[in-house]
Amino acid sequence: MIWDWRYALEILPDLIRALGVTVQATLLGMLIALVLGLVWAMLRRLPNRWIAGTIHWSVEFVRSTPLLVQIYFIFFILPDRGLTLSPFVAGVLALGLHYSTYTAEVYRAGIEGVPKGQWEAAMALNMGPWLTWRRVILPQAIPPVIPALGNYLIAMFKDTPMLAAIAVMELLQTAKLMGSETFRYLEPLTLVGLLFLAVSLVASRGVRKLETHFAGR
Amino acid sequence: MPADNPHPIIRLRGVSKRFGDTQVLRSLDLDVPAGQKLALIGPSGSGKSTVLRILMTLERIDGGEVEIDGESVWHMDRGGRRVPADRTHLHHMREQVGMVFQHFNLFPHMNVLRNVTEAPIHALGTPRAEAERQARELLDLVGLADKTRAWPSQLSGGQKQRVAIARALAMKPRIMLFDEVTSALDPELVGEVLNVLRRLARETDMTLLIVTHEMGFAREIAERVVFMEQGTVVEDASPEVIFSQPREARTREFLGATNSKLQV
Numbered sequence: 001m002i003w004d005w006r007y008a009l010e011i012l013p014d015l016i017r018a019l020g021v022t023v024q025a026t027l028l029g030m031l032i033a034l035v036l037g038l039v040w041a042m043l044r045r046l047p048n049r050w051i052a053g054t055i056h057w058s059v060e061f062v063r064s065t066p067l068l069v070q071i072y073f074i075f076f077i078l079p080d081r082g083l084t085l086s087p088f089v090a091g092v093l094a095l096g097l098h099y100s101t102y103t104a105e106v107y108r109a110g111i112e113g114v115p116k117g118q119w120e121a122a123m124a125l126n127m128g129p130w131l132t133w134r135r136v137i138l139p140q141a142i143p144p145v146i147p148a149l150g151n152y153l154i155a156m157f158k159d160t161p162m163l164a165a166i167a168v169m170e171l172l173q174t175a176k177l178m179g180s181e182t183f184r185y186l187e188p189l190t191l192v193g194l195l196f197l198a199v200s201l202v203a204s205r206g207v208r209k210l211e212t213h214f215a216g217r
Numbered sequence: 218m219p220a221d222n223p224h225p226i227i228r229l230r231g232v233s234k235r236f237g238d239t240q241v242l243r244s245l246d247l248d249v250p251a252g253q254k255l256a257l258i259g260p261s262g263s264g265k266s267t268v269l270r271i272l273m274t275l276e277r278i279d280g281g282e283v284e285i286d287g288e289s290v291w292h293m294d295r296g297g298r299r300v301p302a303d304r305t306h307l308h309h310m311r312e313q314v315g316m317v318f319q320h321f322n323l324f325p326h327m328n329v330l331r332n333v334t335e336a337p338i339h340a341l342g343t344p345r346a347e348a349e350r351q352a353r354e355l356l357d358l359v360g361l362a363d364k365t366r367a368w369p370s371q372l373s374g375g376q377k378q379r380v381a382i383a384r385a386l387a388m389k390p391r392i393m394l395f396d397e398v399t400s401a402l403d404p405e406l407v408g409e410v411l412n413v414l415r416r417l418a419r420e421t422d423m424t425l426l427i428v429t430h431e432m433g434f435a436r437e438i439a440e441r442v443v444f445m446e447q448g449t450v451v452e453d454a455s456p457e458v459i460f461s462q463p464r465e466a467r468t469r470e471f472l473g474a475t476n477s478k479l480q481v
Binding site for chain 2: 115117118120121123124125126127128131135136139140
């Protein structure tokens with residue numbers, strides 16, 4: 001099979017549009033992962049051992065099962081419980097939920113890095129738990145772990161092709177359809193690879209910048 | 218505070234505390250009248266810091282009773298029944314107490330002014346302008362009026378500790394706890410912090426509990442000195458008695474060892 005430049009150029013605009021869907025899914029998924037992960041990390045520190053333990057094992061469970069299974073679960077099984085979601089929404093939820101178990105670990109490391117004396121000072125100043133979290137602990141716990149969170153953003157971006165399994169029209173799914181129409185897979189799939197490479201390279205550079213930024217503090 | 222106040226501002230009765238296998242406090246009794254300047258001395262591990270941490274509710278007790286101004290810290294009354302203190306009750310108890318730590322524990326992500334105004338604004342609801350005015354007064358009191366915009370990382374240990382004192386004072390506590398506040402400082406910075414404590418002892422009617430290894434300082438500003446060892450009070454007397462003619466052999470031994478260490 002010989003590379004066909006004309007065909008490649010012809011499909012490129014549609015692939016770039018599909019890249020938009022991929023990026024959207026990544027950003028929305030990451031937003032969910034960032035918020036949920038923080039919720040898990042904070043709940044795990046509750047003095048109530050029952051809640052903390054339940055959260056711990058639930059997070060462990062989600063992290064230890066494949067993302068693809070979770071995507072299928074949310075898309076095919078939740079409708080039986082009366083919750084029907086579009087492929088895009090189901091996919092984004094699955095990505096966000098799955099990656100929240102990783103971001104939870106990252107946050108945990110950041111939170112544990114805050115000295116115990118900070119909690120004690122906040123208590124001695126009669127700041128309640130919410131105030132302590134919001135104004136004392138999190139502003140110190142999060143900045144050092146932003147680069148690690150950025151790495152998960154890139155990892156999630158590279159996991160979005162799994163959404164093709166439930167027919168989200170992201171990059172891989174779009175390329176697959178193009179291939180099945182023309183029986184030429186070489187150009188679409190190569191371009192998919194190159195587009196992923198380009199975005200990942202830019203994002204990695206960004207993360208490295210963040211690393212040097214926060215290392216210098 | 219009326220002179221015939223029937224109860225001391227701090228009362229510990231049979232307080233015990235254990236960390237794992239170590240009994241830190243053994244049925245400790247201690248009463249502190251309002252306004253008293255009290256120094257707690259003793260070897261490390263004697264439980265003196267634990268007393269402060271219990272009063273600040275940083276540690277729970279295993280037995281006994283702690284009262285602040287006649288109110289139980291760890292229990293409350295609900296419909297005539299004695300129940301464990303809830304969050305609101307502990308919040309109310311902490312309003313009366315402030316604490317300064319050995320390692321300062323300033324908030325490193327806030328400048329000096331915000332370190333002092335943070336809790337008044339967000340925990341007490343003081344308007345920002347008022348909180349900042351008070352903070353400037355307090356920073357002036359501790360000799361740091363020109364450092365309001367500095368970051369903790371730019372300050373010396375002595376300056377950090379003085380900010381920490383201002384921060385605790387901003388909550389207007391009736392009781393101030395000082396937990397070895399000069400132990401982490403370079404020797405040349407100890408004086409500036411002790412000067413602030415001296416001023417507080419002379420010019421305020423707050424109750425001060427000072428855990429210290431600075432015996433000369435304890436002798437100078439304390440009205441009463443409590444010598445603790447192995448979780449109990451060994452001797453409780455005026456500084457003159459403790460430092461000149463201690464009744465207990467253990468007190469003599471401890472002070473003798475401290476003195477000879479200082480002479481080395």
